[in-house]
Amino acid sequence: MKDGNHSHANVLIPDVGLRVKALESLLAEKKVIDPAALDLIVETFETQMGPKNGAKVVAKAWVDPAYRKWLLEDGTAAIGSLGYIGVQGENMVALENTPEVHNVVVCTLCSCYPWPTLGLPPIWFKSAPYRARVVIDPRSVLKEFGLDIADDVEVRVWDSTAELRYLVLPMRPEGTEGLSEQELASLVTRDSMIGTGLAQSPSH
């Protein structure tokens, strides 16, 4: 699913970019928006938000049991303590993956996603096939992402239909006992925090 989605219904039609540009020019001419403010918003998303932030949250939870407990009890406060706050991160819930439970997140209504910790969502997260299928057949979808979920593991699918935003806390990979928090963070992938992947092993 990740790379094989060529449905035209799920990609931006080329002239959308032109229409956005036209709208932007018009709104700027009418002094409704300041193009410099728009540039700053885009720059903030490009340079300050993204899965590197979420990875730091996960790595800290792996090495610090008190932080892990706080994160699971009050995700918004624990994540906010690292500076990851704001739009689409106002109400955060962390979901802990264990050998018995695998969590995966979707937004069936649109594309709700925790921006401060993960940045903007990947195209597949917004695609109709992912949103429709992960709900009714999560195990097949996860298999397409390369995840084989054992029959005795419970799959929990979380649909962010309201104002809560979810961050999966993936399991710490084996053989990472000697790694620093920073080294651990480099093993945490975006997909592992959505639940469509696992954290990488150090030999990866």
Place this chain on the structure above:
Amino acid sequence: MKMLTTAMVPTVLATGDPARVDIEVTPKFKAGDKVTVVNLNQIEHNRLPAYIRGKVGTVTADHGVFVFPDTSAHGKGPKPQHVYTVMFTARELWGEAGHPKDRMYVDAWDDYLDPAS
């Protein structure tokens, strides 16, 4: 309309757009309660996914009081109410197609839920 300036951007992005409201509203449910999802089919904006309508689930968390999008999106006021996470078994939603171990968690406003009979 006030124009968003570069000076305002960091504050706006850091503050977000909290839909949570700090007022007392009596919750209809608590964690552990069994609920039936209303069979809502209104044309106007709502945040109730079709696949849980009429289904029975269990409240697992009360997240506090939030603005209700069904009314606020139409200029009919915030109608603040509790938002819960409701758990459904895959079997309840999908019948035999659902894996017996799997669970679906959906966030729902008070107005979307009735006590399960």
